[in-house]
Amino acid sequence: MSLYQVQKLIYELNRDPRTQARYESERDAVLDEYELTAEERAALVKPDIGLLYVLGVNGQLLMHFAALHKIEWTDYLERMRQGVKTHGPVREGVYAMTGYAGVDAKGKR
Amino acid sequence: MPLVYCGACSHGPGITGRADRAEPKVRDALHTALRRMGDDIRATRPDALVVVAAEHFANFFMNNMPAFAIGMADGYEGPIEDEAFLKIKRAKVPGNKALSKKLIEGVMQTVDVAYAEEWKFDHGISVPLHFLTPNYDLPIIPANINCQGPPLTPLKRAWAFGEALRAAADALPERIALVATGGISHWPATPDSGKINEAWDREFLARWAANDRDALLSYTDAEIYRDGGQGGFEIRTFIAAAAAAKGAKGKIEFCEPIPIFSVSCTVARMAVS
Numbered sequence: 527m528s529l530y531q532v533q534k535l536i537y538e539l540n541r542d543p544r545t546q547a548r549y550e551s552e553r554d555a556v557l558d559e560y561e562l563t564a565e566e567r568a569a570l571v572k573p574d575i576g577l578l579y580v581l582g583v584n585g586q587l588l589m590h591f592a593a594l595h596k597i598e599w600t601d602y603l604e605r606m607r608q609g610v611k612t613h614g615p616v617r618e619g620v621y622a623m624t625g626y627a628g629v630d631a632k633g634k635r
Numbered sequence: 636m637p638l639v640y641c642g643a644c645s646h647g648p649g650i651t652g653r654a655d656r657a658e659p660k661v662r663d664a665l666h667t668a669l670r671r672m673g674d675d676i677r678a679t680r681p682d683a684l685v686v687v688a689a690e691h692f693a694n695f696f697m698n699n700m701p702a703f704a705i706g707m708a709d710g711y712e713g714p715i716e717d718e719a720f721l722k723i724k725r726a727k728v729p730g731n732k733a734l735s736k737k738l739i740e741g742v743m744q745t746v747d748v749a750y751a752e753e754w755k756f757d758h759g760i761s762v763p764l765h766f767l768t769p770n771y772d773l774p775i776i777p778a779n780i781n782c783q784g785p786p787l788t789p790l791k792r793a794w795a796f797g798e799a800l801r802a803a804a805d806a807l808p809e810r811i812a813l814v815a816t817g818g819i820s821h822w823p824a825t826p827d828s829g830k831i832n833e834a835w836d837r838e839f840l841a842r843w844a845a846n847d848r849d850a851l852l853s854y855t856d857a858e859i860y861r862d863g864g865q866g867g868f869e870i871r872t873f874i875a876a877a878a879a880a881k882g883a884k885g886k887i888e889f890c891e892p893i894p895i896f897s898v899s900c901t902v903a904r905m906a907v908s
């Protein structure tokens with residue numbers, strides 16, 4: 527598990543148009559710059575928003591990452607919910623901090 | 636001279652990005668309240684607007700996370716977000732490096748603030764500015780409190796930062812306005828996005844309007860997380876604004892929970908002038 531590395535990559539990607547261009551043209555080279563597990567790398571490439579959420583990626587990073595991939599808001603929320611159903615509770619990071627279940631979605635979205 | 640304006644408002648990306656999905660009446664009322672806040676700020680004839688925000692990994696990451704930071708540049712750019720997502724066009728926003736430097740020197744007398752000659756705005760600043768200074772014609776001095784990457788800045792230090800900003804602003808000949816931006820309870824960008832603890836929000840805002848330091852600082856992070864979600868950590872910016880008001884009382888000019896905007900949307904002002 528290298529949540530720090532996953533989040534660092536997303537942070538650089540979200541804020542830097544040059545990294546975004548490189549991520550388009552030479553994705554593997556960008557990914558190689560970070561120490562990622564096979565699961566993390568696959569989740570980033572797919573992108574598997576639900577798994578990235580369960581791995582512990584902060585929503586403030588993940589939301590922008592999803593927007594970069596043109597994933598619509600309602601779809602973004604649904605992918606995280608499905609991720610929790612498929613992979614279980616958030617494993618690490620701020621949402622795992624005090625036993626946050628991450629599935630208490632109620633009301634209109 | 637004494638701070639000419641001190642207020643606080645919400646900054647949720649949905650306020651612009653998902654505006655078309657909100658109930659029109661409440662959305663329009665919020666947008667009007669935010670624009671009126673801009674009018675009120677302009678009426679105080681400020682030389683610069685300090686925006687104390689809770690940024691979201693646009694500039695600061697866990698490789699070197701400052702508890703506090705202030706921008707020190709003649710210009711900034713933003714938002715970093717996808718334009719279609721936020722529905723705000725990327726723009727250059729004026730700063731004032733010389734004024735920032737003087738302000739930072741003042742703050743540093745009591746609070747160890749980091750300074751940054753580069754700063755990219757995210758929705759934490761860009762959404763408020765979209766309404767407050769839509770023409771980007773007022774120099775902005777961005778400031779940040781770490782509300783995102785634990786260990787977070789303690790609430791009592793957020794208060795100290797607000798006091799330091801006030802002392803630094805008061806010592807300058809320029810007219811400084813200050814706006815804090817952030818959410819109260821919210822679970823932003825998570826599966827619980829849209830959940831709002833309105834009672835908790837109203838209690839927090841009552842404490843804020845009363846400028847009750849002890850009550851504002853009495854929350855623990857565990858309580859905030861339980862009752863206000865991860866987004867609740869952003870009360871730090873409101874707390875800094877309360878401290879900057881130096882005992883003045885506040886008025887909640889607008890507060891309505893709007894689930895599609897993920898937060899109790901708020902516009903509030905301290906009676907500093």
